[in-house]
Amino acid sequence: MKKLLKDVLKKVYVLKIIGKNPFKFIEGISMSSKIVKDNMIFVAIKGKKKDGHKFIIDAIQKGANTIICEKSSFSFIPIHKHITYVFVSDSMEALGVISSNFYDHPTKKIKLIGITGTNGKTSVATILHQLFSKMGEKNILISTMGIKILSIKYPTTHTTPNIIEINKYLDISIQKGCKYAFMEVSSHGIHQKRIAGLLFQGGVFTNITHDHLDYHKSFDHYLSTKRLFFENLSKKAFALINSDDENSHQIIKKTLAKTYFYGIKKNSNFKIEILKENMNGNQLLIDGHQILTYLIGRFNIYNLLASYATAILLGKKKENILKKIKYVKPIKGRCEQFLSNSGIHIIVDYAHNPDGLKSILNTLKIIKKNNEKLICVIGCGGNRDIKKRSLMGKIVYETCDISIFTSDNPREEDINKIFNDMKNFKSYLNKKSILTFVRREEAIQTAIQIAKKKDIILIAGKGHETFQEIKGIRYSFNDMKIAKNLLKTYNK
Numbered sequence: 398m399k400k401l402l403k404d405v406l407k408k409v410y411v412l413k414i415i416g417k418n419p420f421k422f423i424e425g426i427s428m429s430s431k432i433v434k435d436n437m438i439f440v441a442i443k444g445k446k447k448d449g450h451k452f453i454i455d456a457i458q459k460g461a462n463t464i465i466c467e468k469s470s471f472s473f474i475p476i477h478k479h480i481t482y483v484f485v486s487d488s489m490e491a492l493g494v495i496s497s498n499f500y501d502h503p504t505k506k507i508k509l510i511g512i513t514g515t516n517g518k519t520s521v522a523t524i525l526h527q528l529f530s531k532m533g534e535k536n537i538l539i540s541t542m543g544i545k546i547l548s549i550k551y552p553t554t555h556t557t558p559n560i561i562e563i564n565k566y567l568d569i570s571i572q573k574g575c576k577y578a579f580m581e582v583s584s585h586g587i588h589q590k591r592i593a594g595l596l597f598q599g600g601v602f603t604n605i606t607h608d609h610l611d612y613h614k615s616f617d618h619y620l621s622t623k624r625l626f627f628e629n630l631s632k633k634a635f636a637l638i639n640s641d642d643e644n645s646h647q648i649i650k651k652t653l654a655k656t657y658f659y660g661i662k663k664n665s666n667f668k669i670e671i672l673k674e675n676m677n678g679n680q681l682l683i684d685g686h687q688i689l690t691y692l693i694g695r696f697n698i699y700n701l702l703a704s705y706a707t708a709i710l711l712g713k714k715k716e717n718i719l720k721k722i723k724y725v726k727p728i729k730g731r732c733e734q735f736l737s738n739s740g741i742h743i744i745v746d747y748a749h750n751p752d753g754l755k756s757i758l759n760t761l762k763i764i765k766k767n768n769e770k771l772i773c774v775i776g777c778g779g780n781r782d783i784k785k786r787s788l789m790g791k792i793v794y795e796t797c798d799i800s801i802f803t804s805d806n807p808r809e810e811d812i813n814k815i816f817n818d819m820k821n822f823k824s825y826l827n828k829k830s831i832l833t834f835v836r837r838e839e840a841i842q843t844a845i846q847i848a849k850k851k852d853i854i855l856i857a858g859k860g861h862e863t864f865q866e867i868k869g870i871r872y873s874f875n876d877m878k879i880a881k882n883l884l885k886t887y888n889k
């Protein structure tokens with residue numbers, strides 16, 4: 398793709414330009430000097446760890462012909478002939494405008510829905526992707542598990558990719574005939590302006606509970622970051638809010654968007670009634686119509702209702718949605734089940750914060766009878782929220798019959814420090830012991846050795862992940878695969 402610089406800079410709030418050459422061609426945009434190629438724009442961003450302005454020389458050596466940078470960082474910048482320097486007050490905001498210009502404004506051509514909240518973003522986005530595909534509507538999914546355009550998958554590194562990637566993939570999807578885009582909007586993504594300049598048709602709020610306080614420092618900051626997404630929606634957009642969440646009104650305090658509520662407990666625009674809940678599926682009453690869904694767990698009832706309501710707000714016919722929504726399949730690593738030959742129930746779930754754990758454990762209580770044991774294998778990620786660890790440890794300890802603490806993705810942290818944090822809680826129960834194994838495979842193995850027929854083993858925290866990240870290296874690891882192999886080994 399090739400564009401004139403003057404077109405790429407349209408509507409960018411420019412403070413000053415050096416080396417102006419509007420007829421220069423641009424062949425790409427990058428915010429990382431590491432991947433700059435000939436005739437690209439390099440956008441210097443001040444990060445948490447590094448300052449992109451320090452990599453301007455590197456970017457020029459790799460072929461960048463234009464530099465976007467912040468005036469305040471002028472002292473860092475070496476001036477080269479033939480290079481155009483564009484000074485802006487906010488590089489990230491400028492990057493939003495530039496990438497939208499470069500890819501011909503994808504969000505003016507596709508209906509983009511952003512899904513935000515502590516838990517349920519991947520689930521709702523994926524349900525919408527499946528539902529719309531089943532209704533014959535081509536769409537793109539942008540989620541933790543990667544990007545999917547029709548049935549082609551593209552790997553990503555972040556739940557909400559950077560704004561260049563978002564525009565690039567939206568453009569590809571438009572070329573392939575997609576009319577809808579369902580995208581997860583993480584709080585990191587909002588705060589780091591990875592969604593700058595995107596026009597959203599709607600925003601969906603799932604819930605907000607304790608997580609990411611390593612990054613946000615306080616719950617208030619986390620909440621106000623999520624609120625910012627709704628504040629920036631236009632008055633033509635819709636905001637679809639979980640009315641049962643205690644912060645539902647906070648989230649939409651200053652939104653211009655037309656607000657709708659969905660929920661089970663409180664009065665809402667979109668309601669659902671639970672007729673039967675079990676491990677084979679849920680029987681539900683949506684808008685007076687009975688449906689049976691393969692998705693299990695109360696949390697998935699919220700996810701399903703949010704998806705139904707989104708489809709209605711996007712103008713889809715109720716009868717058509719209801720006809721197709723029952724065929725939505727369970728989502729990888731979200732309450733993924735396996736029943737072994739000897740009758741041991743394995744559940745792999747991505748619960749990685751206190752509320753996620755409560756949700757999945759409440760679901761498992763539905764199938765647990767008195768004599769069956771609930772065994773949980775759990776770890777907490779390293780270099781992430783420390784305060785959530787003891788809350789997660791306590792929930793598991795007080796709910797499960799056997800608690801096995803192990804590693805998740807320790808990243809750069811000492812695993813024994815993580816174990817200490819997980820065990821740092823007071824409990825009314827003091828008889829039970831907690832087993833700890835550094836090696837996650839050993840923890841799963843122990844759970845399988847202990848388990849008897851009909852016992853339930855919950856392996857939590859890593860869901861679909863196919864690796865374990867330890868000291869910068871990603872080792873291949875998949876909870877469900879390991880569990881199935883071990884069940885075979887022990888003939889269980």
Ligand SMILES: CC(=O)N[C@H]1[C@@H](OP(=O)(O)OP(=O)(O)OC[C@H]2O[C@@H](n3ccc(=O)[nH]c3=O)[C@H](O)[C@@H]2O)O[C@H](CO)[C@@H](O)[C@@H]1O[C@H](C)C(=O)N[C@@H](C)C(=O)N[C@H](CCC(=O)O)C(=O)O
Pocket residue numbers: 428429430431441442443444445446447448449452554555556557558559583584585586589612
């Ligand atoms: C805490 C966090 O989110 N950090 C993100 C942030 O990093 P940073 O501010 O430290 O960036 P930096 O390393 O200082 O670099 C600053 C700039 O210099 C540039 N640079 C740097 C080095 C170089 O040689 N050349 C160069 O040009 C970088 O490309 C960047 O533009 O900006 C980087 C570039 O966009 C991100 O990759 C990085 O994500 C890190 C790796 C990360 O793990 N993020 C996670 C926590 C995250 O974002 N998670 C959310 C999901 C959370 C949820 O569950 O809801 C997500 O959306 O994925």
Ligand SMILES: Nc1ncnc2c1ncn2[C@@H]1O[C@H](COP(=O)(O)OP(=O)(O)OP(=O)(O)O)[C@@H](O)[C@H]1O
Pocket residue numbers: 514515516517518519520521541556581603604696697699700730731732746747748749752753754756757860
């Ligand atoms: N609506 C919900 N309410 C509460 N818990 C939920 C909900 N949906 C899913 N969960 C729990 O949270 C876990 C993660 O779900 P999901 O991947 O959909 O969330 P997410 O918001 O995309 O997470 P991430 O922040 O990692 O992207 C699930 O495995 C389940 O345990």
Ligand SMILES: N[C@H](CCC[C@H](N)C(=O)O)C(=O)O
Pocket residue numbers: 556749777778779781805806858859862
């Ligand atoms: N999106 C979540 C994923 C956490 C998954 C868990 N396995 C971990 O590594 O902590 C986060 O960035 O906090």
Ligand SMILES: [Mg+2]
Pocket residue numbers: 518519520540541542556581
């Ligand atoms: Mg996700």
